[in-house]
Amino acid sequence: MKRLLWFIVGIALGIGLALLIGWQWLPVQRADSSPALLRRDYQEEYLRLIAAAYRVDGDLARAQQRLAELPPNSLVNVTERWIAQGKSDAILIPLAQLARDLGVSTPAMQPYLQRGTP
């Protein structure tokens, strides 16, 4: 009986230690997350990359596919927020152009579309 008690105590300690190790101290880091799980600043960077890549390769379907991995309306929300924050044309023009090509341009984006026209 006493041995069984020791055994149960051992198992309980082992499990407790394993939870600490497995979830806290040494959690397994699987490289299997999606862009939607990126930290917010990385998600915004992802958005910038989509717009910049689209500017080079002109592949709208691919850009759309990439945008689908981010939370809905990310492109418009981030672009409008950055316009309000006064980010540079170099950042905003590709985003506004991508939004326009996807048929979602807004009045705030118009000046950037005009500036981006060669």
Add this chain to the structure above:
Amino acid sequence: MKPWGVLIVGLILGLAAGLLYTWVISPPEYYDTYPPLLDKPYRTDWIEMTVLAYGAEGNWSRTQLRLQGLSEAEIRPIAAAALDQAVAAGRPLVILQRMAKLAAFYGIDTPAVHIYTGADSTVPTPAPTPTAQTIPPTSAPTPTAIPPTNTPFPAPTLTVATPISPALSEFHIVSQTLTCTTTPHIAVSLVLSHTITVRRREEVEWLPLPGREVWLLWEDGADRAVTGFNPEMGPGYADFTVAPGQVYKLYIDVPRGAPLSTIQVEPCTAEEGEGWISRLLVFLTQED
């Protein structure tokens, strides 16, 4: 078994079961992750977009930040493929040059990288040659690229081109480097793609072409320079100071027919600051 023995067996079993659960069955779900933790297809996408974005933006420090934590072994093939695709798609030269620069930084050694980094041409000095018997670098714009010698070359067999050769193909631009300067200039570097045979193996080396005339024509004037009069820049180099806003037509040897390039001296972008775009154009010709 003693009680402490039973305790240790229980501890080990509990630990094993607990780790199986926390690492395999129910690992923590991450949010607020960063690019190296993306699933492989997304990571590939991230790297490819970063390479393209560098081509478009040319922002080196941002590119390095974007690629931070990703392994070079993973970046290399993706960057090489992105450059090859961009070349095949005929993307603008400045984009290809930037992409090639990034690829070269990661140790990619493909023909596209060579051509668009101008590795053999933007620093227009002769490439190291296989043996001491090959062509020595010349710094003066003399009409011959190799000093006369009475000693015959046994091997390797060299096909030596003289600077003015009737058997050269047309020049074409292989790279263009843009810089923002207060006084704009147009610089030209002429290079001959030259095939040598070393122990029955053909190798291509790029040689600067001294003593060639380069012409700039504009609406009401013309200017001429001869390559090689600026030895520290290389024997194939010549440059012109140009006027902002003016459109120039560039010719090599004879200012007739279609120009090799038409260049307008444009202002720098707001990001680059005040000044005018200066260009270094590398023209390549081949032995026919």
